[in-house]
Amino acid sequence: MLARPTSALEKAMNGEELTFHDGVDLMKNENLFLLGQAADQLRKQIRGDNVTFVSSYYLNYTNICAASCQLCAFYRKEKDDDAYTLSNEMIVKRAEVAINQLKATELHIVGGFHPKLDLEYYEGMFKSIKKRFPKVIIKALTPAEIFFISRVTKNSIKEVLTRLKESGLDALPGGGAEIFNKSTRDKIVLGKCSGEEWLNTAFEAHKIGLRGNCTMLFGHIETPEDIVDHIIRLRELNKKTGGFTTFIPLKFSLENTQLEKEHTILSESPSTYDLRVIALARLLLGNVLPNVSVYWIALGKKLAQVALCYGGNDLVGTAFSEEIFKAAGKPNQTTTGELKFLVKEIGRHPVQRDTFFNTIQSF
Numbered sequence: 430m431l432a433r434p435t436s437a438l439e440k441a442m443n444g445e446e447l448t449f450h451d452g453v454d455l456m457k458n459e460n461l462f463l464l465g466q467a468a469d470q471l472r473k474q475i476r477g478d479n480v481t482f483v484s485s486y487y488l489n490y491t492n493i494c495a496a497s498c499q500l501c502a503f504y505r506k507e508k509d510d511d512a513y514t515l516s517n518e519m520i521v522k523r524a525e526v527a528i529n530q531l532k533a534t535e536l537h538i539v540g541g542f543h544p545k546l547d548l549e550y551y552e553g554m555f556k557s558i559k560k561r562f563p564k565v566i567i568k569a570l571t572p573a574e575i576f577f578i579s580r581v582t583k584n585s586i587k588e589v590l591t592r593l594k595e596s597g598l599d600a601l602p603g604g605g606a607e608i609f610n611k612s613t614r615d616k617i618v619l620g621k622c623s624g625e626e627w628l629n630t631a632f633e634a635h636k637i638g639l640r641g642n643c644t645m646l647f648g649h650i651e652t653p654e655d656i657v658d659h660i661i662r663l664r665e666l667n668k669k670t671g672g673f674t675t676f677i678p679l680k681f682s683l684e685n686t687q688l689e690k691e692h693t694i695l696s697e698s699p700s701t702y703d704l705r706v707i708a709l710a711r712l713l714l715g716n717v718l719p720n721v722s723v724y725w726i727a728l729g730k731k732l733a734q735v736a737l738c739y740g741g742n743d744l745v746g747t748a749f750s751e752e753i754f755k756a757a758g759k760p761n762q763t764t765t766g767e768l769k770f771l772v773k774e775i776g777r778h779p780v781q782r783d784t785f786f787n788t789i790q791s792f
């Protein structure tokens with residue numbers, strides 16, 4: 430017998446906003462294919478058949494971190510042999526490769542919570558890059574990093590954001606959100622801001638015109654309720670500010686993490702679960718946050734193509750030189766040519782965009 434859509438799915442298909450209970454119902458009970466079909470239809474209505482991506486270069490200025498998150502394979506302590514912190518000169522050299530050779534339009538700059546770097550380090554980094562490359566978009570420092578820098582340097586969040594914006598910061602990446610629900614979050618992060626602090630920092634950034642993406646880490650120990658709660662909290666903030674450029678659900682990568690070492694998690698989430706999360710995100714966010722990104726590095730390129738048919742309309746970007754998921758066992762080489770090919774292969778239209786979703790070129 431063919432499955433019938435639930436009332437929550439009918440609501441979504443009629444363009445009504447979904448409640449927390451609707452979301453949990455869809456997460457737990459809805460037939461995956463019907464969920465995917467509804468999400469795909471809504472994607473087509475809201476964003477059409479274009480699939481966007483940005484030419485971006487990832488730059489990790491330090492892997493030294495005061496936190497010790499169980500989900501993380503990237504961080505090191507100062508005494509570790511492979512700990513590093515890049516000088517501003519080294520960062521500008523990397524930016525030269527990114528922009529001149531790889532044609533990146535965006536630098537995505539994140540790092541660990543370094544306990545000894547002052548605000549002048551970050552200001553100097555952005556000023557040096559902008560002096561040499563005034564047009565490149567600097568998307569740097571997640572709300573979690575901004576919150577940490579504010580605490581360490583004893584400046585208010587607003588002061589930190591304002592000074593960094595004046596030094597050349599254009600946008601914030603959305604990392605560090607993980608999962609907002611406190612009881613789950615406390616089991617996967619150690620020494621990172623709370624969900625409320627992350628949201629408040631993003632709110633402060635949006636208020637001074639610093640837009641950015643937002644993320645959610647899924648596929649670890651979260652519940653369906655955690656997923657729905659997280660996405661709805663982002664939706665509600667975006668109703669107030671419109672500051673989020675896209676929502677990027679990040680599939681958890683297990684290798685080399687504490688969660689793997691302690692056998693808390695034995696395997697990564699199945700692809701059916703990943704697709705369910707992406708479809709649900711599309712339906713919960715609707716017109717409030719119209720871009721849903723598929724992070725090909727975490728999903729793999731072939732599943733990313735399927736996810737684009739389950740509500741996704743964006744492939745994030747080239748992510749040249751990505752290190753964080755690489756540390757957790759995910760290889761990540763691509764080119765704009767390959768992303769273009771992946772999109773064309775599924776009958777959609779590739780579009781290279783900038784950080785703020787303005788079209789650079791259609792193929």
Ligand code: SF4
Nearest residue numbers: 494496498501504541
């Ligand atoms: S996830 Fe971020 S804050 Fe946590 S240990 Fe890793 S680098 Fe540090």
